[in-house]
Amino acid sequence: MLEIEHPLTIVGDIHGQLDALIRYFDAVGYPPKVQFLFLGDYVDRGAKALEVSLLLFCYKVRHPHMLHLLRGNHECMKMNRLYGFHEEVTRKRGSTMWRRYQNVFNELPLCARVGQRILCMHGGIPQNYKSWDSFRELKKPKTPKKCDEGLQVDLMWADPTQDKCNVFAMNMQRAISVIFGEKALTDFMKKLGLSLIVRAHEVSQEGFNFMFDRKIVTVFSAPYYCGNDTNCGAIMHVSPSYEISFTVLRPRMILTPENTDVVRQMENNYKTLMALSPDPNRGRHLQPVQPAQLAQLAKTGLKLVEPPKK
Numbered sequence: 161m162l163e164i165e166h167p168l169t170i171v172g173d174i175h176g177q178l179d180a181l182i183r184y185f186d187a188v189g190y191p192p193k194v195q196f197l198f199l200g201d202y203v204d205r206g207a208k209a210l211e212v213s214l215l216l217f218c219y220k221v222r223h224p225h226m227l228h229l230l231r232g233n234h235e236c237m238k239m240n241r242l243y244g245f246h247e248e249v250t251r252k253r254g255s256t257m258w259r260r261y262q263n264v265f266n267e268l269p270l271c272a273r274v275g276q277r278i279l280c281m282h283g284g285i286p287q288n289y290k291s292w293d294s295f296r297e298l299k300k301p302k303t304p305k306k307c308d309e310g311l312q313v314d315l316m317w318a319d320p321t322q323d324k325c326n327v328f329a330m331n332m333q334r335a336i337s338v339i340f341g342e343k344a345l346t347d348f349m350k351k352l353g354l355s356l357i358v359r360a361h362e363v364s365q366e367g368f369n370f371m372f373d374r375k376i377v378t379v380f381s382a383p384y385y386c387g388n389d390t391n392c393g394a395i396m397h398v399s400p401s402y403e404i405s406f407t408v409l410r411p412r413m414i415l416t417p418e419n420t421d422v423v424r425q426m427e428n429n430y431k432t433l434m435a436l437s438p439d440p441n442r443g444r445h446l447q448p449v450q451p452a453q454l455a456q457l458a459k460t461g462l463k464l465v466e467p468p469k470k
Contacts, residue, residue: 200232
């Protein structure tokens with residue numbers, strides 16, 4: 161487990177979208193000006209996963225204390241062999257490079273505590289843990305089999321659910337790990353003295369999504385995910401005083417008879433949640449969330465504010 165101090169910016173799934181990554185850096189600043197925590201899933205799905213990962217590795221080498229990388233479920237061999245990274249790296253650099261990547265992925269940590277109040281991971285909370293020592297003593301899974309065991313599998317794969325699952329249940333949709341409800345999350349946070357859980361792993365139409373009275377937030381940073389023309393990407397900022405804000409990469413769609421209802425619904429959502437920007441930004445908008453339209457985070461002492469200026 162990483163122990164990180166704030167302020168910092170948290171980035172969710174990138175999935176090989178180099179252009180989105182560069183636009184985020186352009187919007188909020190590059191390392192070491194800004195401290196970043198990435199929640200995993202750098203590879204697969206997108207066309208430039210090799211370039212994304214190499215850029216992040218270079219920043220990690222150059223500024224090791226200002227850029228932190230967690231492991232997502234796609235940084236496991238069984239996933240990135242099937243969903244595009246193996247084919248991309250083999251085509252561009254050969255199969256030896258792909259095998260070396262697996263060695264690097266095996267060394268990535270699985271979770272990070274920000275200050276004393278925020279816990280970050282790619283997937284979700286684990287079912288079996290005892291205390292903070294369970295996380296500090298966590299072994300990095302270095303084989304495909306160990307990626308599917310214990311705390312490791314839940315930190316990379318688990319999902320929150322609004323269904324009638326109040327505690328933990330099998331994750332039937334993914335056929336691995338667990339889903340967890342609000343009671344399980346509340347008990348987990350109370351036991352560890354946490355105010356907020358930050359995770360990635362699931363696409364969100366607005367780029368981020370709060371659940372369970374704002375105790376947990378999903379941050380998804382890859383817009384146009386898998387060819388989806390409607391989803392935004394977002395990154396999250398944590399200030400020195402634990403103030404939370406977001407920068408959103410918004411798709412800009414052309415109105416057609418086929419998508420009129422979808423576009424109008426999106427615009428209504430944005431008018432409620434976001435300060436609209438007139439700048440098309442090469443087909444996409446980079447804009448901050450309007451905090452006045454979002455309630456203060458309940459019972460946590462965290463609040464939403466404007467993102468930091470570049």
